Amino acid sequence: QEETMSDTKETLKSRRGFIKAAGAVTAATGIGFPFISRAQDKPIRIGMPTILSGRVAQLGISSRNAVMTEVEKFNAAGGLGGRKIEIITRDSKGKPDEAANNTRQLINGEGCEIIIDAEASSGAFAVQEVIRELKVLCLHTNSETSSLSADPKIRVPTAFRTARQGIHDAIVSATYAANVARAKGLKTWMSCSPDYAYGRDNTALFLQYLKRFQPDVEMVGEAWPKLFQADYTENITKILQAKPQALYSALWSGDLVSFVDQAGIYNLLDQTNVFAINMADYTTLTAVKNLPQGIHSASRYIKTFPATAENAAWADAYKSKYGDYPTNWSWENATAMNFIVAAIKKTNSTDGAKLADAIRGMKIKTPFGADGSITMRAEDQTMVGYALGWGTTISKEPYVPNVTPGDWKSIYEHEAEWKKTMGYT
Secondary structure, three states, rough: HHHHHHHHHOOOHHHHHHHHHHHHHHOOOOOOOOOOOOOOOOOOOEEEOOOOOOHHHHHHHHHHHHHHHHHHHHHHOOOOEEEEEEEEEEEEEEEOHHHHHHHHHHHOOOOOOEEEOOOOHHHHHHHHHHHHHHEEEEEEEOOOHHHHOOOOOOOOOOEEEEOHHHHHHHHHHHHHHHHHHHHOOOEEEEEOOOOOOHHHHHHHHHHHHHHHHHOOOOOEEEEEEOOOOOOHHHHHHHHHHHHHOOOEEOOOOHHHHHHHHHHHOHHHOOOOOEEEEOEHHHHHHHHOOOOOOOOOEEEEEEEEEOOOOHHHHHHHHHHHHHHOOOHHHHHHHHHHHHHHHHHHHHHOOOOHHHHHHHHHHOEOOOOOOOOEEEEEEEEOOOEEEEEOOEEOOOOOOOOOOOOOOHHHHHHHHHHHHHHHHHHOO
């Protein structure tokens, strides 16, 4: 994990250099200063850099859909003294440099007063550096790399996270996996995760806590396919040769679909117990050609967890409007808009610093909370209390019928220890 964090920090330094260079270019073109518009007849412009093309276009599409649903509610209720919200999206194509450029253009060129960063982790760190400079309110909605909000050196006063966080998932995931390992005698493990910040961070944390909760497990290999890789033959062959009793993977969306479909050709899924943290999300569950039964997965988003009428109603309303069930990205982005709207109403303002002060420590009611609420923790500006758990797949709806919920008391205890170890407190 130390190597992972070092890589992240080196990447961050290079991105900061890119941001400074980009700033010089935009200044030379006459848009180096934030656009300012406070007229009451002007819309509240919210910029949304995200991924809207390529293999993971559904990330941006389902994020935008959820945001628009909440925006329509706000606008229908009259907005802020008549000012309606207008969402302006930009496609980064999954490239960090474009994510940074798009964010700067949204603020300086389009007059956006708030940013919803719906990029993957690969772009979120670049967006963070633009926000550090321009100081508008930003909510990171999809990046789960722990350091983005946990590391005080990276943290920005006006930037918050409404995406689930790697350390939280790792503690719940490893607790569940350790229990299964003891019950089934799974001692030899291997990992296959995407080779970038999120994949490295997520996998390192999972294995760290798996070893803690079940010390007799042994790692017999690891595979690191590139993000958006098309062919997984080499990785699958490596896993087959190692013959692990259990396989952990942080692959996601189209990458996970491709891996599972290709693994099925080699009967890999019949030869090992698969723990795929990102499987239980409708984008993935419905895209796999023949969804195997018995894959272990965290609950990314399914309408049956939390098992409440509010959650089921939200999912059904989304499907009625857009034709597909919501994704993990959908609820994270809807939550971001809920925090933004609550802060706008509380402050009667769109000023970044005022909104940040309002959101810091705020608690909102939501269908996605473990107890019906989610809190934006003040100390590190990341949301806590959201519902998360693990279960096993079946081949048809409800796909993951029984979910074992995570214990937030345990999460807080282990997270505090982890932060101290990492030097984050």
